[in-house]
Amino acid sequence: xVDGGTRVASQPLAGEGPPVPFAPRVSVRAAYxxxxxxxxxxxxxxxxxxxxxxxxxxxGFTGAEERAKRRLFGCRMCGQCALPxxxxxxxxxxxxxxxxxxxxxxxxxxxxxxxxxxxxxxxxAYERAEQGGxxxxxxxxxxxxxxRRFGESSWxxxxxxxxxxxxxxxxxxxxxxxxxxxxxxxxx
Amino acid sequence: MSAPQxxxxxxxxxxxxxxxxxxxxxxxxxxxxxxxxxxxxAVTAEVAPPLGADAEPLRQKVxxxxxxxxxxxxxxxxxxxxxxSSWAASTIVLSEGVDPVFQLQCRDRNxxxxxxxxxxxxxxxxxxxxxLTGDHLRFGDHPEAKGVFDLDSVQLVWLAxxxxxxxxxxxGRALKPPPNWLIGAVENxxxxxxxxxxxxxxxxxxxxxDFVQTQFVFDLATFESWMAQVVDLGIAERCAVIAGVGPIxxxxxxxxxxxxxxxxxxxxxxxxxxxxxxESRMEEEGIDLCAETIARLREVPGVAGVHVMxxxxxxxxxxxxxxxxxxxxxxxxxxxxxxxx
Numbered sequence: 001x002v003d004g005g006t007r008v009a010s011q012p013l014a015g016e017g018p019p020v021p022f023a024p025r026v027s028v029r030a031a032y033x034x035x036x037x038x039x040x041x042x043x044x045x046x047x048x049x050x051x052x053x054x055x056x057x058x059x060g061f062t063g064a065e066e067r068a069k070r071r072l073f074g075c076r077m078c079g080q081c082a083l084p085x086x087x088x089x090x091x092x093x094x095x096x097x098x099x100x101x102x103x104x105x106x107x108x109x110x111x112x113x114x115x116x117x118x119x120x121x122x123x124x125a126y127e128r129a130e131q132g133g134x135x136x137x138x139x140x141x142x143x144x145x146x147x148r149r150f151g152e153s154s155w156x157x158x159x160x161x162x163x164x165x166x167x168x169x170x171x172x173x174x175x176x177x178x179x180x181x182x183x184x185x186x187x188x
Numbered sequence: 189m190s191a192p193q194x195x196x197x198x199x200x201x202x203x204x205x206x207x208x209x210x211x212x213x214x215x216x217x218x219x220x221x222x223x224x225x226x227x228x229x230a231v232t233a234e235v236a237p238p239l240g241a242d243a244e245p246l247r248q249k250v251x252x253x254x255x256x257x258x259x260x261x262x263x264x265x266x267x268x269x270x271x272x273s274s275w276a277a278s279t280i281v282l283s284e285g286v287d288p289v290f291q292l293q294c295r296d297r298n299x300x301x302x303x304x305x306x307x308x309x310x311x312x313x314x315x316x317x318x319x320l321t322g323d324h325l326r327f328g329d330h331p332e333a334k335g336v337f338d339l340d341s342v343q344l345v346w347l348a349x350x351x352x353x354x355x356x357x358x359x360g361r362a363l364k365p366p367p368n369w370l371i372g373a374v375e376n377x378x379x380x381x382x383x384x385x386x387x388x389x390x391x392x393x394x395x396x397x398d399f400v401q402t403q404f405v406f407d408l409a410t411f412e413s414w415m416a417q418v419v420d421l422g423i424a425e426r427c428a429v430i431a432g433v434g435p436i437x438x439x440x441x442x443x444x445x446x447x448x449x450x451x452x453x454x455x456x457x458x459x460x461x462x463x464x465x466x467e468s469r470m471e472e473e474g475i476d477l478c479a480e481t482i483a484r485l486r487e488v489p490g491v492a493g494v495h496v497m498x499x500x501x502x503x504x505x506x507x508x509x510x511x512x513x514x515x516x517x518x519x520x521x522x523x524x525x526x527x528x529x
Contacts, residue, residue: 018335096295096321096335100342101388103321104376104403105450113450114324126381139387141395144299144343144358170394175353178346178395179360 021112021121022074022093028132031088040159048159062153079152080145080166085137087128094121099142102126140167141176217370218315219287219517220258223493224399224428229486230493231514232289232401232430233505234261237277239270246277249502250284255516256506259316261289261401261495265296267449268328275305278314289372290314293322298338299347299358306348310367318372318401319344323450342391345373349396373397373427377414378407378453386417389427399428401495403451406458408484415490424490431485434497435474435504436462475504479511486512 024031038044051061069075073083074093082091082099091099095114102122105113110123129135143166149157157163165180216222223230233253238245250260260281264274278288290309292302309317321341325333339347347358348371355366373392377385389400405411411431418424436442436454442462446454458477465473482494496505506516 095324095326096340097337098321098340100340100391101384102379102381103341103451104374104379105323106376106379106381108378108380108453110380114326120380122384123381126384130383138384139391141342141346141391142340144339144347147338170391175349175394175396177354178343178350179356179358 019076019093019095019097020074020115021095021118021124022090023119023124024074024088024090024128025072026088028087028128031083031128032132032134035084038155040161044159045161048156051153051156052160058153058156061156062151065153065155077151077154078145079149079154079157080163081154081158082142082166085129085134085140085167086122086125087130087132087134087137089121089125089128091121091125098122099145101138139170141170142167143178143180217368218259220289220316220399221370223258223517229514230399230428230430231257231509231517232259232261232493232495233257233502234263234495234497234499235277235281235502236263236266236499237272237274239272241272243280246272246280247284250281250286252503253505254284254286256509257286257496258493258517259287259289261291261318264291264293264320264322265328267323268295268325268330270329275309278309279312282313287315289316289318290369291318291320292344293320294337294339294341294344295322295325295335298336302339302344302347303351303357306351306369307363307367310369314369316370316372317348318374319348319397320374327450341373342388342395345371345392345397346395353396370398371396372399372401374402375400376403376451377405377411378403379451382410382414385414386421386423389418390421390423393423393427397427399430399492401430402432404432404434404445404454404497405481405485407453407455408481408488410453411485412488415488419490424492428492429490430493430495431488431491432495432497433478433481433485434499435471435478435501435508437471437474437501437504438467439463439470441474471504475508475511478508482508482512482514 051058066075066077073088073090075090076092078092095112096103102120103113106120106123107113107116110119112118112120126138129137168176170176216225220230220232235246235249253260262274262277262281265271274291278290281288292305306317319341325331325335350356350358351363351367355363357363375385375389392400418429436445442454442459445452461477462470462473485491485494496508498505
């Protein structure tokens with residue numbers, strides 16, 4: 001179902017089963033453009049707070065987010081969304097789930113090491129970020145994921161500021177700390 | 189030059205305070221670090237640990253390399269095929285008086301196991317580590333296994349630097365004393381996106397890599413253009429770039445290299461040069477070609493050394509180095525035979 005390729009029968013649904021590189025279904029322009037709408041501000045912060053405070057509302061919201069992002073980006077609900085800094089190509093669909101760029105096994109034609117008939121998701125990320133004028137995003141150091149946060153709403157996490165420490169800009173002086181403060185503790 | 193002994197390798201980090209880095213004025217942690225600092229051309233070699241539970245084949249390979257290399261890499265279940273652990277193999281190499289480069293990948297271990305192996309490596313005197321993501325399981329001998337990939341290679345390098353230089357675990361708990369090895373990483377200058385490969389190395393260097401070993405260099409032009417970017421980014425001053433090379437000794441090896449090893453690009457002229465030889469000459473030609481590549485790499489600005497990968501052909505490495513004009517190391521392999529046992 002993913003792209004009408006010949007491997008359809010053996011391909012799991014996007015977002016399910018082992019990660020398989022996913023070609024985003026949103027253009028570079030639309031992706032960066034729509035980010036301006038959902039950019040964190042007081043309004044969205046309030047929405048996040050309200051959503052979180054009522055269990056069924058949070059679950060409904062998270063389910064809607066999952067359906068949309070799964071269809072558009074192959075989202076796997078890591079709850080710690082990297083899309084805005086990866087050209088809106090989801091690194092969690094990389095079979096090795098790399099967060100900091102492509103592995104050394106990318107095929108000469110840009111195919112994935114593991115699924116050669118699919119484009120490496122990081123090759124797509126690089127091209128899309130460059131195209132959108134965001135190439136610099138890929139040099140951010142992405143911190144290790146919190147595995148407890150899978151299944152959470154990354155929109156809520158983003159709006160409430162929990163995602164601020166996901167990545168760091170490398171500095172010329174003192175090395176950046178891999179650890180994050182208590183501010184990054186997951187949703188309680 | 190003599191490598192320092194395991195028990196007193198440099199001052200210990202105070203938690204939270206940054207020490208370490210290759211130019212920090214501390215005693216060298218390994219022969220490799222001493223060579224890099226001295227500005228001499230570094231040589232490392234790669235050995236895959238044995239498939240069985242006998243140390244002897246590994247000992248023999250390492251003895252043949254002793255005195256010729258600054259360190260021997262022990263691969264960590266390469267191609268996702270089960271072998272003797274790189275950790276155990278590293279201690280065997282240590283006991284032969286040769287510095288191991290302990291390879292550790294993210295495919296088979298979560299962050300708890302990674303930290304524990306890294307700490308243990310330092311405690312037994314392993315002076316170099318090489319940190320990578322790992323080949324995917326899909327083409328290994330246990331494709332049904334669970335791939336871990338809790339961290340990626342950049343994060344693993346960052347984690348190692350945190351253990352060593354900040355003296356803390358990822359949890360923040362202080363490590364007393366912290367481990368003290370040289371931190372290595374890998375890069376493939378030949379895999380797309382080519383425009384990102386130097387930046388990716390820059391990330392690993394920012395995360396704490398002291399040296400990097402590259403994928404096999406057959407395509408000198410692409411390598412030189414990558415290396416120029418690396419030098420431009422100022423990375424070559426902070427991280428020793430060690431170029432990967434290796435002999436192609438037969439048509440079978442050529443086919444294997446072209447089709448089965450992820451990320452290796454064998455150029456057409458290299459393939460032609462090997463395959464146009466009569467079978468009896470192929471091995472010689474492969475050795476010559478490898479030696480010529482090393483000689484050319486020595487002229488590339490910023491290249492600090494070579495990493496020779498001669499799988500199941502390690503005995504040829506001294507000959508390759510000789511033909512490339514490299515001599516045996518000063519003092520041979522007996523500079524610090526005490527290892528860390």
